[in-house]
Structure formats: structure tokens, C-alpha cells
């Protein structure tokens with residue numbers, strides 16, 4: 001492996017007052033299906049570790065989404081809420097409404113057709129006022145998501161969970177990702193619809209912030225991605 005593409009210095013964004021992480025997982029349960037990602041990243045995947053790392057990176061809020069449990073059920077909403085109550089007001093719950101129908105490309109049995117972001121186009125046409133935040137920028141369909149966020153006034157995309165542990169081509173991959181997301185922002189005519197997230201423990205805070213600092217966009221647009229857009233969309 002060559003030089004580490006996720007150096008701490010690159011992860012620092014000097015001009016920032018604060019960051020909001022719009023996509024975090026946690027359960028503190030042994031049957032959490034994301035434990036394997038935590039192990040690969042060398043993370044303990046605990047409340048203490050998460051809050052400590054958030055403070056270290058000036059992340060003032062994290063939106064807590066249910067992690068999948070073994071057997072592919074999500075963590076129940078009451079447990080998500082209980083974790084947020086123990087978090088010193090740093091975590092805010094995101095409730096799971098339809099936990100059965102899913103297609104998830106993170107697991108080899110996921111259904112790619114159901115995962116495609118264009119499946120949301122008709123819904124967005126029919127429910128123009130509905131705010132939709134697509135996760136992982138629709139990975140790997142970045143160009144389709146560029147069109148969705150350009151076309152629909154209330155469709156957004158987060159950039160969470162795009163980097164998973166790998167040795168080969170890690171630096172090239174980070175460049176490629178940064179290019180795809182930068183191009184989507186050029187296509188959409190700005191960064192108003194792009195939201196920062198880590199997907200902890202799938203992607204580390206350092207990796208997720210390194211991706212933002214590699215985007216070839218104006219500093220003001222990075223600020224929108226790192227907190228302004230999330231503050232508006234989630235009314236934080």
C-alpha cells in the first residue's frame with residue numbers, strides 16, 4: 001500500500017465552525033450486523049468512542065439510523081431513541097418506517113434493482129413536497145443521483161458510507177469518488193442538495209472528512225455539505 005490517503009491534516013477543514021453527521025449507526029448489541037465493518041476499521045463501535053470521535057472532529061450532532069441486526073431486521077425504534085437520550089444531546093433519532101422491503105448493496109444477497117436510486121423518481125414526482133434524502137449518493141449510480149437532486153426541489157443525497165476498508169487502490173478510489181461527487185455538484189449547479197455523513201462504523205470519520213476536503217468545489221459549498229444543508233433539511 002502506498003501513502004495513507006486519509007492523513008489527519010487533510011481531514012481538517014480550518015474554516016469550519018461545526019459539522020453535522022447526518023448518517024450514524026450504533027446499537028451496543030452483539031447481534032449488530034455492522035460489527036464486521038467496525039472490526040475491519042479497528043473501531044470499538046461504542047457510544048463512548050462515537051461521542052469522543054465526534055467531539056475530536058467538531059461534529060456537534062449525529063443523526064442515528066437503525067443499524068441492521070443479524071437476520072436483517074433493523075434495531076427497533078425505541079432502542080434508537082433510548083441511545084439518543086443517553087448521548088448528551090449529540091445524537092438525534094431517525095425512525096425506521098418500513099423495515100421489511102429493502103435492497104442493500106452492502107450485502108451480497110441484496111437486490112440491485114430495488115437499490116437503484118431511479119426507483120424514487122416516480123415517488124418524488126407524485127409527492128413533490130416530500131423531502132427525500134438518498135443515502136450513499138446512490139452508490140454506484142452517482143450520475144443518476146446528480147439528475148435526481150437537480151430535477152427535484154426536495155430530493156437530497158448524503159455522501160456517507162462510500163469508503164470501506166481496502167488496501168489496493170485506496171488513494172485512487174478516494175480520488176475517483178471525489179471526482180464523481182464534484183461532477184454531480186457541477187451538474188446540479190451547486191452543493192445545496194448534498195449532505196455530509198459518515199455511516200459510522202462503515203466509514204471512519206477521518207475517511208469521510210478526507211473525501212469532503214478532496215472535493216474540487218468552493219469552500220462555501222463544503223460548508224453547505226458539512227452542516228448548513230443538514231441543519232435546514234432536518235431543522236436542527
Ligand SMILES: [Zn+2]
Nearest residue numbers: 023025161199
Ligand atoms: Zn448506514
